[in-house]
Amino acid sequence: MAPSRDFYETLGVPRDVSAEELQRAYRKLARTYHPDINKDPGAEERFKDVSEAYDVLSDPDQRRRYDAFGPDFRQVPPDTDPQAWARARAAAGSSGARRGRGGPRRGGGAAAEDVWFQSGGAQDIDLEDLLGGLFGGRRGDGWGPVAGADQEAELELSVEEAYSGVRRGVTLSGPGGTRTLEVTIPAGVTDGQRIRLAGQGGRGSDGAAPGDLYLRIRLAPHPRYRVDGRDISVNLPLAPWEAALGTSVAVDTPGGEAKVKVPAGTSSGRRLRLAGRGLPNPRGRNGDLYAVAQIVVPPELGDEERRLFEQLAATSTFNPRRQP
Structure with missing residues (x-):
């Protein structure tokens, strides 16, 4: 029988790998071996191995069981004590592949292989009794029905x-x-x-x-929206006079166009809240949408625009670098 693959080795990660590092390793390998990208004959099988390993290790409950019981984790009944399981497996390994009392008998261990034992000596171990007691007195050729893994x-x-x-x-x-x-x-x-x-x-x-x-x-990253929980932020470009005098402008939202009121004296970075226009919440309050003011100046000025800006500069006493 081929040796069981170690899921950590399959993904090339240490056993104390974090969820984020595990995901990065899986994505890298999945891109490398995906059958739609890699036409090598062995790529599809490698991709399946990588997917199986990630399916198990990315689920906290399955990962704990895998760490405790190894490749047999799907066959081990719930609420089994890992230390008792390890002692039983060690005893099974030390008994070797030996015949006795009428030939081979299977214990209650891994269903994938036969476990042999020999009776008659003071140090001999009856694995059927040992494993049967450990798992509630099971007997027979297999473990019986085993629920599928999440x-x-x-x-x-x-x-x-x-x-x-x-x-x-x-x-x-x-x-x-x-x-x-x-x-x-x-x-x-x-x-x-x-x-x-x-x-x-x-x-x-x-x-x-x-x-x-x-x-x-x-x-997925979006060119316009930034999402934090259910709240959404979007940049709102404003002309200098719109920000100074106040206005009402249209803003795109995932649910369609909405109007946002810009108060007079709005500076860049001010967040204008549109209540309930973020991601919907079927069980509670919807998220909000925030239009973030960004003052944009004309890239080029016409003669009249320049004259008005120069007149404003000569008239205004406002100094944006002065501390309030």
Whole structure:
């Protein structure tokens, strides 16, 4: 039997890797080995290995189980004590591959391989009794039905898609191959939010229920909007006279055009709030949109414009460098 792959080695990261470093390593490898980019015969298999490793290690619960139980983590029943499991596995390894009492017998350990034992000596260990007691008296050839593992994938959306909601096709790659799901993303999702798709995770064994799929939302950088939680900021260019005298101007928002009132005496950097015009919130108050004033001067002045600016400069006592 081929040795089990170590997920950390597959991704080329240390065991204490942070979630951010894990994601960077996965993205780099996924771009390198994605079958649509890399036509090498072994690239698709490598991509599947990388995707499986990331699916497990990016999920905190699965990562804890993997760290505790190694490649057998999917077969180990819930609430199993890791130290007792390690002692049982060590005992299984020390007994060696030996025959006794009528030939081979399988204990309650990993379903992927037979465990042999021999009776009759003072130091011999009955692995069936040992492992059966550890896991609640299981007997027989396998572990019985094992629920499928939960999985996680990342879905990148534009700010407009997050605002309005969207229906998207999501392509997933894993040990079972590639599959595409049509997913409805509700309006108002935020960066980092997880959407649960029940029963769309890993397949269970022996008729057990499949796991769930979690889609983690990432908002793509936008050329105009900046998002903080549900609040959105957008730059608002103003002419010097608009900022000085006050005005009402149109501003683009993800939900369409809106009017913003600019008070007289507005300086660059002032944030003008449009309540409720940020990302919608299905369960509470919508986010706000902030129009950030940016005073822009004409790149070139006509003769009359220059004369008026010179007249203003000679008349005004305002000094922007004077401390208030």
